[in-house]
Amino acid sequence: MNSPAQLDLVFSALSDATRRAILAQLATGPRTVAELAAPFDMAQPTISRHLKVLEEAGLIAQGRDAQRRPRTLVVGGPLRDVDVWLGPFREQWERRFDRLEVLLEKKTKRRDHNVKEEKAKK
Numbered sequence: 289m290n291s292p293a294q295l296d297l298v299f300s301a302l303s304d305a306t307r308r309a310i311l312a313q314l315a316t317g318p319r320t321v322a323e324l325a326a327p328f329d330m331a332q333p334t335i336s337r338h339l340k341v342l343e344e345a346g347l348i349a350q351g352r353d354a355q356r357r358p359r360t361l362v363v364g365g366p367l368r369d370v371d372v373w374l375g376p377f378r379e380q381w382e383r384r385f386d387r388l389e390v391l392l393e394k395k396t397k398r399r400d401h402n403v404k405e406e407k408a409k410k
Contacts, residue, residue: 301345
């Protein structure tokens with residue numbers, strides 16, 4: 289990520305459900321504006337504004353194919369940068385889950401041991 293301002297642009301773009309749905313469509317391949325607009329009950333200018341936000345954030349790119357101008361998902365780029373930024377948070381949660389797993393294993397062993405002792409007493 290080049291700057292905090294760029295990170296803000298990406299998170300702002302991702303904060304809208306319609307834009308996330310557009311990204312999900314583009315994850316399967318290039319789409320025209322009409323194809324991207326089809327699932328939504330929105331006018332094309334509204335979809336175009338959403339696309340502009342995604343383009344400004346660097347998440348999608350506009351191509352040119354004869355008369356069409358399909359949009360494509362930018363592979364890597366800002367999403368990779370967000371992933372890098374999230375890395376330390378992910379690592380922290382993974383460590384916490386690892387510690388929780390160890391604790392639960394100890395409790396399970398202790399419970400199993402107590403159950404065996406109770407059965408042995410009977």
